[in-house]
Amino acid sequence: MTAKAGPSTEPTESATAAQKPPSVDAGWPRWGFTHTGISANNITPQFEQVVARSLAKTPMLQNQHIMGFGALNPQPTRTQYFWEDLDSRTNFMKQSGGIPIITLCCAPDWMKGGPEGPTSQEGWAEHLEDAPYPQHFDDFAKLAATVAKKYSDVEYFLVWNEFKGFWKDHSKPADYKGYTELYNKVYDAVKAVRPDAKIGGPYLGFDSNRSGDTELRGDWGVVNQNVLDAFNYWYENKKGADFIVVDGASPTDAHELLPDEFGALSKFSAVTKWLREKTDDMPIWWSEWYFVPEDGTTWPENRRLAVQAASMMEFAKSGAATALYWNPQAKDGPCQGCMWNPKTGAELPTGELVSDFVKWFPAGAQLEDVSSSDPKVRVLAQPERLLMVNTTDAQVSTTVDGKEFTLKPYEIKWSGR
Numbered sequence: 001m002t003a004k005a006g007p008s009t010e011p012t013e014s015a016t017a018a019q020k021p022p023s024v025d026a027g028w029p030r031w032g033f034t035h036t037g038i039s040a041n042n043i044t045p046q047f048e049q050v051v052a053r054s055l056a057k058t059p060m061l062q063n064q065h066i067m068g069f070g071a072l073n074p075q076p077t078r079t080q081y082f083w084e085d086l087d088s089r090t091n092f093m094k095q096s097g098g099i100p101i102i103t104l105c106c107a108p109d110w111m112k113g114g115p116e117g118p119t120s121q122e123g124w125a126e127h128l129e130d131a132p133y134p135q136h137f138d139d140f141a142k143l144a145a146t147v148a149k150k151y152s153d154v155e156y157f158l159v160w161n162e163f164k165g166f167w168k169d170h171s172k173p174a175d176y177k178g179y180t181e182l183y184n185k186v187y188d189a190v191k192a193v194r195p196d197a198k199i200g201g202p203y204l205g206f207d208s209n210r211s212g213d214t215e216l217r218g219d220w221g222v223v224n225q226n227v228l229d230a231f232n233y234w235y236e237n238k239k240g241a242d243f244i245v246v247d248g249a250s251p252t253d254a255h256e257l258l259p260d261e262f263g264a265l266s267k268f269s270a271v272t273k274w275l276r277e278k279t280d281d282m283p284i285w286w287s288e289w290y291f292v293p294e295d296g297t298t299w300p301e302n303r304r305l306a307v308q309a310a311s312m313m314e315f316a317k318s319g320a321a322t323a324l325y326w327n328p329q330a331k332d333g334p335c336q337g338c339m340w341n342p343k344t345g346a347e348l349p350t351g352e353l354v355s356d357f358v359k360w361f362p363a364g365a366q367l368e369d370v371s372s373s374d375p376k377v378r379v380l381a382q383p384e385r386l387l388m389v390n391t392t393d394a395q396v397s398t399t400v401d402g403k404e405f406t407l408k409p410y411e412i413k414w415s416g417r
Helices: 045-056 084-095 121-127 134-150 176-193 225-237 263-278 301-318 349-360
Strands: 031-034 061-065 099-104 156-159 198-205 221-223 243-249 284-290 322-326 377-381 385-390 396-400 403-407 412-416
Touching: 031 099, 031 349, 045 084, 061 084, 061 322, 084 099, 099 134, 134 156, 134 176, 156 176, 176 198, 176 225, 198 225, 221 225, 221 263, 225 263, 243 263, 263 284, 263 301, 284 301, 301 349, 301 377, 301 385, 301 412, 349 385, 349 412, 377 396, 385 396, 385 403, 403 412
Parallel strands: 031 061, 031 322, 061 099, 099 156, 156 198, 198 243, 243 284, 284 322
Antiparallel strands: 377 385, 385 412, 396 403
16 A cells, blocks of 8 residues: 555644543553464563563553464364463463453364364465364363363453354455354353353454445544444343454555554544444454555654554553454564564564553553644643654754653653653
């Protein structure tokens, strides 16, 4: 996609008004990340310790899937379980002081038409994201309950991931009835063995297009009606939920950033507001969010970080309860967007940014209305600390909170108050 370098200077609701988040647990960090194919526990014990010590300085949310994304098949046969990978990831979460989350996805091969036994290379490549067959919904629910019972110190569970296998053609309606049936079976099974467990869904991607005729729209585009239909059906027919889980990207399905890379971020606030109104102010979790070009374009790291910081401002201002960063995977070499160095384990700027948001803008932070004299600089403030982001590729001087600041191109600047 071609993205404009200049920022959107038109004021939006998300840029000017902070919304108080719904009730969440005291001290809820709001921010965290999802472990993917390669994480700190996949290098060496020494590397794992370096990253764990770094993360433990500012404990945050950490999420892991039960199959795929760094975990092998947890139930190769109907009578055999394999917990080594989940044990390794959950142990790392404990070691690093994280609040653990488990995503109940994906399904073992034999639940979706494949053979029993370890997953083959073909199975990983072609069938990881297949949904379990309806005749195996009960089997998957039983697996989910087994996971919840085994990992009794994990309180939060997400059901499935982005309607995988339930929505193969996004130009057509999703199989929301099938997903809801699976969700309800999982919900009942987990609650039966762990009444204390907190369960969320539908983990639905809020796709958007340049044009369309739906109620959820803005300068950033229009959310696909198929998304709204799927969400509404699940919400009206679910057995229960302790929080709402969604994800999405600021680019449209056609890889457009409307009206530009910073203006497109208001989609996150608009969707959060719509969900809070639709659900009588339940906690809204963003299980993943994306904000970079999807056409192969690579931004300089300072620009990418500025857009990421601005996107996190949108979540804070709109009152999202949780936002989980999808941490990229790499064992060596450059890794744009990684939270830690793939070779040394040292914290990288992305990890520092997430940690700073955990420290200064948890879900219970009291936001204050502080603006910049130059609209090209976005501001997020609480009583003790404020954050400024220069949304341009030029140096900007501005007055914020009665003080003069000069920010370099795309600079992220923190200041005491």
